[in-house]
Amino acid sequence: MNQPQVDVVVVGAGFAGLTAARDLGAAGRRVRVLEARDRIGGRTWYRTDLLGGCGLEMGGTWIVPQQTFVSAEARRYGIAISDSELPSRMTWSDRGTVLDSLLPVPPAELERLEHAVRALLAAGARLDVNRPLSGQGLADLDVSIRRWADDAGLEGNARELLISWFCGCGNASSDTGSALDVLRWLAAMDNSLWGMVKASVLGQTFDDGTVSLARALADDGGADIRLSCPVRSVRQEADHVVVTSAGGAVTARRVLITVPLGVLQDIDFAPALAPEKLAISKENHAGQGQKVWAVARNVPEDLSGYGWGTVFDYVGAMRTLPEGVLLVCFAPGHDHVNGNDPQAVQRAVREYAPDAEVVATATHDWVHDPWSRGTWTTFRAGQITRYEAHLAVPEGLVHFAGAHTAHRWPGFIDGAIDSGRRAAAELLEAL
Ligand code: FAD
Incomplete structure (x- = not known):
């Protein structure tokens, strides 16, 4: 055939895809990024249009210095990050009863x-x-x-x-x-x-949201990023790949797939994906819970609550707003509480702060979002043993990245960046 249109098509503009595109672009390769959503960032999403515009991370939020890849990128682009304030005490909730003790056990x-x-x-x-x-x-x-x-x-x-x-x-x-x-x-x-x-x-957060780092990566390297372009099929020919998305077909010498584990099965691969990758995608990972933001009155400004037998396993105060205390709450199942219903969230928050009055909430349903099908990657019991060795293995001209392919921090932004760097190096070697 004629020369493929680009050297590499990167599928997905989360941190893995953006990092790989940056590194490939910096090495002089022609890169096109195809992203299903109408925004970059993937499972990180900084929103300034909710809860009075206070700035909310709907997905990935905290990093720690031990996460060396994300920390290095933040330093490289001069992205402002701040330490979390440590709570002065911890609250323990035993099935909804707040324990009046420093320790969680008698x-x-x-x-x-x-x-x-x-x-x-x-x-x-x-x-x-x-x-x-x-x-x-x-x-x-x-x-x-x-x-x-x-x-x-x-x-x-x-x-x-x-x-x-x-x-x-x-x-x-x-x-x-x-x-x-x-x-x-x-x-x-x-x-x-x-x-x-x-x-x-309790790690560090991005002063201007995770999007500040995502944008810095996107702007560097000059990749051609196409939004609202969900990829439907990836067809390998002898010496090139045809990637078809809502935006049409594009030919490339190689392809990098960075979509979340559970989403992989929705792309039509020819030849078919290796059975192990397909099997784990169908099983999906176990990170199927939810993160809910709430504004509440009558709660301690330094609430840091851990509980068992409760709807939320963690409820913590992040900031004080004019309307009340901004709480972040996590539940290990997406259906434990309707995060959009302030009354339901209030009942769950009262398991930690009995007088709480929740005045507003905000959440995103990552589990039913077709481009994520889950929150952060947590492998199911047995999956690491069965599948880990297969996740990052290239199949012909198709390569794989995404946080779930990292060894150190597969559930984090750091793992995504780590995997993007690894995949870009692998592609540069192969091209
Ligand atoms: P993604 O960000 O999921 O990127 C994949 C991209 O592929 C997406 O943009 C998606 O839209 C796109 N895509 C999917 N299908 C297609 C298709 N067919 N065609 C084209 N594009 C497609 N990490 C931390 O470090 N700290 C935290 O505090 C933290 N908290 C979290 C809280 C929540 C609620 C969630 C959801 C995640 C959290 N994480 C956290 C995890 C972190 O956000 C992810 O590990 C990381 O962002 C994953 O990056 P990625 O590039 O591998 O995948």
Whole structure:
């Protein structure tokens, strides 16, 4: 055939796609990015049109210095980031009853708590997050969160707290999320329990939203980014690929796919995707919960609540607005509460602050969003063992990236950037 129109088509303008496009463009390659949505950023989405325009991250938000890829990109473009304010105390909710104590367990259960912490740290110490986990003899940890708690002999409130904490980290239910994937957070924070807490909701945030970094990446490298162009099919010929989207067909020497795991199955590949990639896409990952923003009166300005047997597993105060305290709330299932219903959210927030009056809420349904089909990647029990080794393997002229292909932080912005860099280097070698 004639010369393909571009060197590389990148499918998806989340952090993985934008990073790869930047690196390929910087190396002088002709790149076209096809993005299904009418915006860049993917599972990060900074909105200034909700809750009085206070600036809300509907998706990815916090980073930590140990996430070296995202931190380096923020420094490179001079993007302003700020530390979170640490809460002065933590609130524990036991099935909706707020505990009046500093610790989540009664004194008689302190040994159980100590056992739980020791079990957690011992498991975390077994992981080397710089290498694929699937080759490290960790299958006994690649079980559901509940099963891991049982295997580790956790009991009482310590057991409930740890299960709920893992579900919170995974945005997943205790029967679906892989304990190994959550332990990866701990290991990536040098096996520091406090580090793991910071990596959840107490890290750094982008002063002008995650979009400030996404835009910086998009503007650098000069990729041709086409929005509202969902890709329907990817057809490989002998020496080029034809990618068909709502915007028509484009030919390329190579293609990079960065769509989320559960979305992969919706693209028609010829030849067909490897069976392992198709199987995990159909199973999807376990990160199927929700993040809800709420403005509430009569709640402590430094509320930082962790609970078990509650609708939300975390409720934390982020800022004080003229209308009330801005809370961020996480539930491990998307159907636990209607995040758009202030009354329903109020009932759930009262499990942490009994006098709370919720005046407004905002959320995005990432689970039913056809371009994400979930929140952040948390592998299901057994998926790391079965599929990890297959996720990033190129198939002919088609390459793969996306946070879920990273070893260190597959559920994070950092993993997305890491994977975009890895894939760009791989493509430059192949072209
Ligand atoms: P995505 O951002 O999903 O990008 C993939 C792109 O592909 C999307 O833009 C999508 O529209 C596009 N696409 C899909 N299908 C097609 C198609 N057929 N054709 C063309 N384009 C297509 N991470 C953190 O680091 N810190 C956090 O605090 C944090 N919190 C989170 C909270 C929530 C509620 C969510 C949802 C995510 C959170 N994350 C967090 C995770 C982080 O946002 C993601 O890991 C990261 O943004 C993923 O980037 P990606 O490029 O791999 O995938």
